[in-house]
Amino acid sequence: MTEHLVDPDVPRDLHAFIAGLPKAELHVHHVGSASPRIVSELAARHPDSKVPSDPEALVDYFTFTDFAHFIDVYLSVVDLIRTPEDVRLLTYEVARDMARQQVRYAELTITPFSSTRRGIDEGAFMDAIEDARKAAEAEFGTVLRWCFDIPGEAGLESAEETARLATDDRLRPEGLVSFGLGGPEIGVARPQFKPYFDRAIAAGLHSVPHAGETTGPQTVWDALTELRAERIGHGTSSAQDPKLLAHLAERRIPLEVCPTSNIATRAVRTLDEHPIKEFSRAGVLVTINSDDPPMFGTDLNNEYAVAARLLGLDERGLADLAKNGVEASFLDAPGKARIADEIDTYTANWLAS
Numbered sequence: 001m002t003e004h005l006v007d008p009d010v011p012r013d014l015h016a017f018i019a020g021l022p023k024a025e026l027h028v029h030h031v032g033s034a035s036p037r038i039v040s041e042l043a044a045r046h047p048d049s050k051v052p053s054d055p056e057a058l059v060d061y062f063t064f065t066d067f068a069h070f071i072d073v074y075l076s077v078v079d080l081i082r083t084p085e086d087v088r089l090l091t092y093e094v095a096r097d098m099a100r101q102q103v104r105y106a107e108l109t110i111t112p113f114s115s116t117r118r119g120i121d122e123g124a125f126m127d128a129i130e131d132a133r134k135a136a137e138a139e140f141g142t143v144l145r146w147c148f149d150i151p152g153e154a155g156l157e158s159a160e161e162t163a164r165l166a167t168d169d170r171l172r173p174e175g176l177v178s179f180g181l182g183g184p185e186i187g188v189a190r191p192q193f194k195p196y197f198d199r200a201i202a203a204g205l206h207s208v209p210h211a212g213e214t215t216g217p218q219t220v221w222d223a224l225t226e227l228r229a230e231r232i233g234h235g236t237s238s239a240q241d242p243k244l245l246a247h248l249a250e251r252r253i254p255l256e257v258c259p260t261s262n263i264a265t266r267a268v269r270t271l272d273e274h275p276i277k278e279f280s281r282a283g284v285l286v287t288i289n290s291d292d293p294p295m296f297g298t299d300l301n302n303e304y305a306v307a308a309r310l311l312g313l314d315e316r317g318l319a320d321l322a323k324n325g326v327e328a329s330f331l332d333a334p335g336k337a338r339i340a341d342e343i344d345t346y347t348a349n350w351l352a353s
């Protein structure tokens, strides 16, 4: 963990425990994971972009006034990804950053529409992510899987294109496991995307839309009933609806919680007001994720430290949280058992030393 991300309210040895803890990450965006080094490199390569190439200036550039501003900035970084080689480099470097944090398995959310509409050839795009996935697994031991998401605000044209890319047997990449929906929620009702989710689900993909990040609990209900969500991206506003919390707990529908993201996009005012405690108290399966870590000045380890502070967790509690991520993943049973066992062994050794 980089020094600036050490939470002074979390004991140092807990930070060290987190740094070595094997983890699964279920909610993290491809372009949103570009480290300052990658962004600077791409910005220097494409000087017509408004993204600063100086990493120091990036800190200011990545300070957001609201969710709409965040999406504007996000799209300016999307504009830096122009060739299949940019895509391959980004994906491979993201996996390297994950491996450094002991991430054993990650479902990376990719928005292929944003790349194909900017002129990257669809076949070359798929080859680039698959090449990087295989190299990352062989070289870093981190297993990557893909979630293709619809950028909802871009309209039904983007939904059609994303569903096509995710279900066409000649294009669909081997690593694809799920189908999502992202971007702003205000004015972008979930039910209109039902036909596209139906197609993706029929093709064997899991349903993982964002919902309740920037709008109320009805959006989460819509994601569940219309899009047949198996997990919810964020789901922050579920805390306003006790019936919804009970439903999520009873059906074991996990929430992909990303605490620092919610503060950075101003979806939640302060970390102390974050509803993660209510989720946990209601028995909801909480998973910890980083969303767009460099843009939010965080990483997955820091999100675990934040969760430890907000939920008052010790090593065993953190290990359980990491196991929630494994349980909620779309890994097969032996894959889940392998990482869960690794978490148990790591924790037992740590506590015995």
Ligand SMILES: Nc1ncnc2c1ncn2[C@@H]1O[C@H](CCC(=O)c2cccc(C(=O)O)c2)[C@@H](O)[C@H]1O
Pocket: 029, 032, 071, 074, 075, 078, 109, 110, 111, 113, 114, 115, 117, 149, 150, 151, 152, 153, 154, 181, 182, 183, 184, 210, 213, 261, 265, 291, 292
């Ligand atoms: N916290 C987040 N919550 C929600 N989404 C998040 C979050 N972080 C990252 N995203 C990503 O932002 C994309 C948004 C892209 C988008 O809105 C858009 C609109 C119009 C045109 C185009 C284009 O490409 O031409 C794109 C989403 O698809 C999603 O993958």
Ligand SMILES: [Zn+2]
Pocket: 027, 028, 029, 182, 210, 233, 291
């Ligand atoms: Zn997200």
